Amino acid sequence: MDKELLGLINLQPEQDYLDELTYFRSSGSVPFMGRYRLIDFAITNMANSGANVIGVFAGHKFRSLLDHLNRKEDFGLEGRQAKIFVLPPDWNDPSDISQGDLKHFHNHSDLFRRFKGDQVIVSGTQFISNMDYTEAVRYHKENDKDITFIGEEVENPPNSPVLRMATEDGRVTGFTHDQDNGHLYSGVYIIKKEVLMNIVRFCIDNYKPSLFHNGIREKLEEYDTGFYDIKAKTHYFYSVQSYFNNSMALLDKDRYREFFYGAKKVNTKVSTNPPTLYKKESRAKRSILANGATVEGSVENSVISRNVKVGKGATIKNSIIFANCIIEPDAHLENVILDKDVTITEGRQLMGSEEKPYVVAKRSKI
Amino acid sequence: MTSQTVAMLLAGGQGTRLGELTKNLAKPAVPFGGKYRIIDFTMSNLANSGISTVGLLVQYSPLMLNKHIGIGKPWGLDRQYGGVSVLSPYSSREGSAWFSGTADAIVKNMHFVEQYEPDELIVLSGDHIYQMDYTKMLEFHRGNGADATISAIEVPMDEASRFGILNTNDDFSIYEFDEKPEHPKNNLASMGVYIFNWDTIRPYLLADEKDEESDHDFGKDIIPKMLADDKKLFAYRFDGYWKDVGTIKSYWEANMDLLKEDFQTLLMSKEWPTYPNEENRPPEYIGETAEITNSLISPGSFIEGEIDNSILFVGVETMEGASVTDSIILPDAVIGKDVTLDSVIVMSEVEIPDGTQIVASNGDPVVISPDTLEDYIAEGGSHNG
Numbered sequence: 001m002d003k004e005l006l007g008l009i010n011l012q013p014e015q016d017y018l019d020e021l022t023y024f025r026s027s028g029s030v031p032f033m034g035r036y037r038l039i040d041f042a043i044t045n046m047a048n049s050g051a052n053v054i055g056v057f058a059g060h061k062f063r064s065l066l067d068h069l070n071r072k073e074d075f076g077l078e079g080r081q082a083k084i085f086v087l088p089p090d091w092n093d094p095s096d097i098s099q100g101d102l103k104h105f106h107n108h109s110d111l112f113r114r115f116k117g118d119q120v121i122v123s124g125t126q127f128i129s130n131m132d133y134t135e136a137v138r139y140h141k142e143n144d145k146d147i148t149f150i151g152e153e154v155e156n157p158p159n160s161p162v163l164r165m166a167t168e169d170g171r172v173t174g175f176t177h178d179q180d181n182g183h184l185y186s187g188v189y190i191i192k193k194e195v196l197m198n199i200v201r202f203c204i205d206n207y208k209p210s211l212f213h214n215g216i217r218e219k220l221e222e223y224d225t226g227f228y229d230i231k232a233k234t235h236y237f238y239s240v241q242s243y244f245n246n247s248m249a250l251l252d253k254d255r256y257r258e259f260f261y262g263a264k265k266v267n268t269k270v271s272t273n274p275p276t277l278y279k280k281e282s283r284a285k286r287s288i289l290a291n292g293a294t295v296e297g298s299v300e301n302s303v304i305s306r307n308v309k310v311g312k313g314a315t316i317k318n319s320i321i322f323a324n325c326i327i328e329p330d331a332h333l334e335n336v337i338l339d340k341d342v343t344i345t346e347g348r349q350l351m352g353s354e355e356k357p358y359v360v361a362k363r364s365k366i
Numbered sequence: 367m368t369s370q371t372v373a374m375l376l377a378g379g380q381g382t383r384l385g386e387l388t389k390n391l392a393k394p395a396v397p398f399g400g401k402y403r404i405i406d407f408t409m410s411n412l413a414n415s416g417i418s419t420v421g422l423l424v425q426y427s428p429l430m431l432n433k434h435i436g437i438g439k440p441w442g443l444d445r446q447y448g449g450v451s452v453l454s455p456y457s458s459r460e461g462s463a464w465f466s467g468t469a470d471a472i473v474k475n476m477h478f479v480e481q482y483e484p485d486e487l488i489v490l491s492g493d494h495i496y497q498m499d500y501t502k503m504l505e506f507h508r509g510n511g512a513d514a515t516i517s518a519i520e521v522p523m524d525e526a527s528r529f530g531i532l533n534t535n536d537d538f539s540i541y542e543f544d545e546k547p548e549h550p551k552n553n554l555a556s557m558g559v560y561i562f563n564w565d566t567i568r569p570y571l572l573a574d575e576k577d578e579e580s581d582h583d584f585g586k587d588i589i590p591k592m593l594a595d596d597k598k599l600f601a602y603r604f605d606g607y608w609k610d611v612g613t614i615k616s617y618w619e620a621n622m623d624l625l626k627e628d629f630q631t632l633l634m635s636k637e638w639p640t641y642p643n644e645e646n647r648p649p650e651y652i653g654e655t656a657e658i659t660n661s662l663i664s665p666g667s668f669i670e671g672e673i674d675n676s677i678l679f680v681g682v683e684t685m686e687g688a689s690v691t692d693s694i695i696l697p698d699a700v701i702g703k704d705v706t707l708d709s710v711i712v713m714s715e716v717e718i719p720d721g722t723q724i725v726a727s728n729g730d731p732v733v734i735s736p737d738t739l740e741d742y743i744a745e746g747g748s749h750n751g
Contacts, residue, residue, distance in 0.1 A: 034649035035665075074646070253653055257668070260648040270644045272440070274633035275400035275665075275677075278658040285656055290649040291401075291665060294634075299652075 004117035007051035012059045012101035020359045028125040029064040034290035034305045040268045041128035047076040048132035055085045055111045057104040075267045100209030105200045118193050127186040131232030131263045140190045146223040150188040157182035162236050172225040244357045372484040377492035378425030383613045386735040394492030395431040400664040402642045405492040410640045413441035415500040419448030421478050423471045440643040467582030473575045489560040495620050496608040497638050503602045513566040513597040517559040519608045529555035530585040532601045540599040545585045618731040
C-alpha cells in the first residue's frame with residue numbers, strides 16, 4: 001500500500017478562523033496541547049495510513065510551517081523515499097489562468113505527476129483525530145469509489161459551522177450547513193488521482209476558484225462518491241472559542257489518555273528541552289505541562305507549553321499558555337490564551353470568560 | 367578544529383558498582399536526569415565544543431548504547447566528514463581483540479585515528495556528569511606547548527584516594543601522577559579527560575602494546591612513562607560541576623543535584639544545552655490529586671499523589687495516594703495507589719503494586735528491579751540496606 005497513496009494537506013482554502021492565533025501563522029501551525037501543532041494530526045494520520053509522500057499547500061504565513069516540518073523523520077516518514085513537501089505559492093507562469101487554490105494545484109502539478117500511485121488523500125487542519133485512515137482507504141479501493149468522504153455520524157448534532165453530508169444509498173449527494181444533520185464532514189477525502197486531475201483541469205478551464213466547492217461539491221452527481229465513518233474521538237476548530245473548548249475538553253484525564261495514547265502516537269517536531277521543573281512552592285493540578293517549563297506558582301485546569309516560566313505566587317486557571325511565555329510573580333490569569341513569547345508582569349491580573357477567552361497577541365508585554 | 371582533533375570516547379565500562387542498573391546495560395547508557403542517559407553530557411560537550419570527529423569505544427552490553435548514539439543525530443554529529451563512529455572490538459588476522467585497558471582500546475583503533483591525521487587526540491569517558499568546553503582546554507594545551515594535558519578538579523580530601531591525583535608545580539605542569547594513592551599528597555583529581563599531541567602519544571601507545579607487564583591504562587602506565595621521559599604534561603583545572611557516577615549512591619546524588627538551584631544549568635542552560643535522544647511523547651498530565659514539589663517530571667507521564675524532591679523519567683505513572691520522596695523513577699515505571707517510596711530507584715517498566723512501602727532507612731538508596739521487587743515486598747517494605 002505504501003506507494004499508492006499521496007497525502008495532500010491543503011491549507012490554501014482555510015481561512016483564518018482562529019483570529020489572533022492565525023494573524024501571524026497558518027492555521028496548520030497553530031500550537032495545540034502544549035507541544036503539538038494542528039497540522040501534526042493530519043500528517044500523523046496520513047503517515048499511519050500509508051502515505052509516504054505528503055505535500056502541503058501553504059498559501060501564506062508559512063515560515064513556522066517550514067521550520068516545524070523540516071525533519072520528516074520526526075513525523076514517522078522514514079526512509080529515502082519518504083518526503084514532506086511544503087509548497088509555497090509560485091506565481092510566475094505568464095500563461096497561468098488558474099484562480100484560488102487551483103493556482104496551487106496548477107503550479108505544483110509535478111507533485112501529482114511524479115507520484116506513481118493512483119490515490120490521493122486530501123485533508124485540511126481544522127479537523128483532528130488520532131485515528132488512521134487505513135480502513136477508509138480500504139473501503140474506498142474495494143468499492144472502487146471516485147471520491148470517499150471521511151466523516152462521522154453523531155447523535156446530538158453540534159451547533160457549529162462544520163459542514164454536514166447528505167447521503168443516499170451509500171453515496172454522498174450534497175453538503176449542507178443544516179444544524180439538525182448529525183453527519184459531520186471532516187474535510188478529509190480520498191480521491192482517485194485521475195479524477196482529481198480532471199477536476200483540476202475543469203476548474204482551471206472554467207475559471208473556477210475552489211477545487212472543493214466548484215469542482216467537487218457542485219458536481220457531486222458526476223462522481224461515484226462514498227462516505228466512511230471514522231469512528232474516533234474528533235475535534236473541530238472553527239473559532240477561538242472552539243479552540244479553547246477543545247483544549248479544555250482534553251484536560252479530562254481519560255479523554256487525554258484515550259486521545260494521545262489510544263490509536264497511535266501523534267508525531268510532532270522533536271525538541272530537546274529538559275523535563276518540567278516543579279519548584280518548592282509549585283501547585284499544579286488537572287493540567288498538562290510541556291518540557292522546559294518551570295513552575296513556582298499555581299497551575300490549574302490549564303495547558304502549559306514549552307519553556308513557560310510560572311513565577312512565585314502566580315496563579316493560572318483555565319488558561320492556555322503558548323511557548324516561552326513568562327508569567328511573573330503574583331500575576332493572575334483566568335480564561336486566557338497567551339500566544340508565544342508573552343510576558344505578564346508582576347501582579348498583573350487578566351481574566352476572560354469561559355465563553356470568550358481573552359487572547360493576548362504574540363510577543364506582548366502586559 | 368574539526369579535522370585537527372579526534373575525540374575517542376571510552377564508553378565500554380561495565381560499571382559493576384552500579385549493580386542492577388548496569389546488569390544488562392553499559393554504564394554510559396544508564397538513564398539519567400529524567401530524559402537523558404549518562405553519556406549525553408559528554409556527547410553534548412563534544413557537540414557544544416564543535417568537536418565532530420568522535421570514535422565511540424563500546425564493549426560491554428552495547429545494544430542500548432549503539433541505538434542511543436546511532437549516527438549522532440541528536441548532537442548534530444551526523445556528518446559526511448568525521449562524525450560519530452562506533453568502534454567495537456573485532457577479530458582480525460592476528461586474533462580477536464577485546465579491549466584490555468583504556469590505552470589498549472585506543473591502540474586497537476589506531477587506524478581510525480590515523481585516517482584523520484589529527485594534531486591532537488582527546489580521550490574522554492562516557493560516564494561523568496559535567497559541562498565542559500573542550501576548546502578552552504585545547505587552547506590551554508596549545509598555549510603551554512604541552513605534550514599532554516589532563517583536566518583536573520579538586521575533590522574532597524577524604525575521597526582523593528579514589529582518583530588519579532595530579533601533583534603539580536606552580537605553573538600547573540605535572541611532576542607526578544598518583545593513580546589511586548593510599549596517601550594522596552593533594553586533592554587535585556584527574557577527570558579522565560586527556561589531550562595528547564598525536565605525534566607524541568603514538569609511539570607510547572605502540573610501545574605499551576608490546577609491554578606484557580602493562581595494564582594498558584593511561585593513568586597507570588602511559589602517563590607515568592611520559593613523566594619519566596620528561597614530557598611536558600599540564601593539569602587543566604576545571605572548577606565547574608563534575609561527578610563520577612560510579613556507585614548507586616553517587617548516581618542517586620548526581621540526580622538529586624539536578625534539583626538544587628546551584629546546578630540547574632546542567633539541564634536548563636540555553637548556552638550549553640544538554641541534548642537527549644528524544645522520543646515523541648505527549649506532555650505530562652498532572653491530575654486532580656497531584657502535589658509536586660522540587661521535582662522534575664518528564665513527558666508521557668500521568669501524575670497523581672505526592673511527589674517531593676524526586677526525578678521522574680518519561681512515561682511514568684503514579685497513582686492516587688502515592689508518595690514519592692527523594693527517589694528516581696526510571697522510564698515507564700508504574701507506582702500504584704497508596705505506595706510509599708523514600709530514597710529508592712525504581713528501574714524501567716517496574717510496576718509497584720498498590721499499597722507497597724519501600725523506605726531506605728539508612729540513607730542509602732535502594733534499587734527496585736523486577737528481581738528485587740518481591741524481596742522488598744516480602745520484607746514488608748522497610749529496608750535497612
